[in-house]
Amino acid sequence: MHDRSDRSDLGSAGGALVVAKTCAILREIARAGGGGARLADLSRNTGLSRPSVHRILATLKVEDFVRQSASRRYRLTPQVHEIGLSAPGVAGNLEALRPVIQQLSDVSGDTVYLSMRSGTNAHYLMRGEGSYPIRTYVVKPFQVLPMVSCHSGRALLGSMPRPEADSIIARAWFDDPGQFKAATRDSLREEIEFVRENGYGWARDVTFEGVAGLARAVPNANGPGYLAVTISAVSPRLPLDRARDLLPKLIETTSRIRQIIDNLQI
Amino acid sequence: MHDRSDRSDLGSAGGALVVAKTCAILREIARAGGGGARLADLSRNTGLSRPSVHRILATLKVEDFVRQSASRRYRLTPQVHEIGLSAPGVAGNLEALRPVIQQLSDVSGDTVYLSMRSGTNAHYLMRGEGSYPIRTYVVKPFQVLPMVSCHSGRALLGSMPRPEADSIIARAWFDDPGQFKAATRDSLREEIEFVRENGYGWARDVTFEGVAGLARAVPNANGPGYLAVTISAVSPRLPLDRARDLLPKLIETTSRIRQIIDNLQI
DNA sequence: ATATTTATTCCATATTACGGACTAAATTTG
DNA sequence: CAAATTTAGTCCGTAATATGGAATAAATAT
Incomplete structure (x- = not known):
């Protein structure tokens, strides 16, 4: 039967x-x-x-x-x-996200980045400019950085299956431990574990000495996250306390991006 | 029945x-x-x-x-x-294509570009360096150009359904006719029609005065092409005759790329 | 306004998909 | 390195689902 x-x-x-x-x-x-x-x-x-x-x-x-x-x-x-690739996605509709990114810059006063995973790299697609006078222009739009050595990348690693993230980390360590900056293979794994559990990452001196970043992947029900948003500022401006205060805004931003993507080019 | x-x-x-x-x-x-x-x-x-x-x-x-x-x-x-995006594609395996691009540079002596469609733009991913002393570094890797205003982009337009290409052209003309450079809306449509019929495009003064390009999309059985290869040189070095001579090499290159993609990360 | 092409719905039929039970292969464990 | 356990793949009789012709409705072209 x-x-x-x-x-x-x-x-x-x-x-x-x-x-x-x-x-x-x-x-x-x-x-x-x-x-x-x-x-x-x-x-x-x-x-x-x-x-x-x-x-x-x-x-x-x-x-x-x-x-x-x-x-x-x-x-x-x-x-x-x-x-x-024939289906609508962010890549073909980047400008739809500009106001959301810029708004997070406006409300936080800091530099905000949108980036997209591309293999083992994070591809920086867009930068929102904040009003705070000390700006961190560490990354240029369209720059490509290894996921292990940038805030967005680490947020993305935290949103993919553990074995996959581990294998990317192991490979990157083998290729060039230098790109880990202050991190070690184990400290990075711990950092990624934190991201996996908490949905965000906060760290200093990742892309540049004296710069801190708060990052979160755009949620994706159909697989590992592939977009991430980072708020970046000089370290004294972005201690963990302030990062926690900003988190709700960051979460709101990633949720709005999720919604925009779902409704692309209906 | x-x-x-x-x-x-x-x-x-x-x-x-x-x-x-x-x-x-x-x-x-x-x-x-x-x-x-x-x-x-x-x-x-x-x-x-x-x-x-x-x-x-x-x-x-x-x-x-x-x-x-x-x-x-x-x-x-x-x-x-x-x-x-969860499936293997070029973006995550770019380095697998490097030797193929470089080889075309070696054999032609000219600068060779690999680019990828992203919405209405062409995203330059890789540049092969040729030995000919007068080099055309018009585009940097990871630069993004509107499809209507670069060789690769025009090759890509020629590999997509006519109505779609036409609508992209119409939209670009509306947004900013300046990006068409020497072309007009109609001359570009004709150029694209040539690409559609012949599988390659050859033109001058598209991205830069005095520079010529020969471009072809990587064939794609499952939809419009999304990758293109361009051979670029100063105009006197790349007249139509020489472009026709180079075409078989270019075709071979795009075919090899097709093959590499089909066998990605088995 | 009319003709034509295209999209959608219905339905009785039989083809295809179903999962339990079994075998085989791989992986883990003692 | 066996034994045990988990995982992968196969078979098959049954019945549920997919089938396309025909009819209708909607849209588009003339």
Whole structure:
């Protein structure tokens, strides 16, 4: 007997149930990030039976939407990446975010950055100018920095699956420990753990001596965060106390960005 | 009687036929680009019956993989964009392309650029250095230029659906005709038409007086091109004749890039 | 205003998707 | 390095879901 109790989650589908299940599986693989997802986890997290997930994955493999690594983990393919590029995203609608970033600069008086993950780097897309006379122009718009060596990047690391963040950190340490600045491999891992638990990061002397930053990733239900917002100021202007005071504004900003993205180019 | 003759295209699926159909539909919507796709076209291009496409789209709408505009066209959603960001793509593997770009510089002696579409802009990602002593460093890596005012951008415009390219051109002309440089709205449209038919663009004085460029988009079966390669040199060094001689090398380069992308991070 | 193309809904049919039970492979544990 | 456990993949009879023709409605072109 087929009880099909899993229909409950996907019930609203108008008559193509497998399509809904396929979407759930794709979402779940994306959520797993670059490390890939295991069949058992996909089955658990979607509530679908293992044979069903397996059968759907088999077809997705034929369509090259999914590939399986040597460790049998399932990953999305470059084809999915390209299909995604045809869909509306921030990159093509940056100006829609400008007022939100600038408003955070206005209310805080400090320099605010918007950045986007690109592989193991953070790509700085936009800078809001605050009114406070001592300004930190540490990063220029369109500059690219390793995630391990900037505030936004560390916020992004904290929003991805632990194994993936760890592997990025390990790789960066191997490539060039110098980019960690004051941090060590372990202190950075701890810092990232703090971000993972608290949803924000605060640190000093990351991109530049004497500069502090408060950063938070834009929440993303469908996978690791890929956008982050950083408030930057000279260290005396941004002690932990003030960072905590600013946090609600920062959270509001990231939430507004989330909302704008969801409604892009309807 | 249901003849299901459409099974032929999708036959290799291992037992989840609707999944294969869903993939075909997603691919087809992506191929239509930002303008969206109409139900009838999706039905024609996938070989699936209209009711089937409609039913699958209805579910994709519930899952927010697809939205329908006022003109009833179907478009991918920001959610699909985000899922795509979790899949391997050039952005996260740029260094894999460096040798290919540099090799084209080596063989041509000229400056070679790799760029990526980002909305209505072309984002310059990488520059290969040639040995010819008069160098054109018109663009810096990570610089962003409107597609209408750079060689790569024009190659990209020529690889997207005509209506979409036209609308980008029209919008850019409205925003600031100055960015067209020597071109007019109509001459640019003709230039793009040439690119569409011939697969490459050659022009002078686009980014800078006295500089010529030969550009081509990296072919993309799943939608409009999003990467382009440009060979750039002072005009006397790159007349149309020489551009035609270089074209095979350029084509080879873009094909190799295509191949590298397809095999990213298996 | 009319014709034509396109989008959507309905429905009886049979094809496809279903998950339990089993086997195989890998990973963890003692 | 075995034994135990977790994970992956396969089979199959059943029944639920996907199917496309036909009809209707809506939009677009003429």
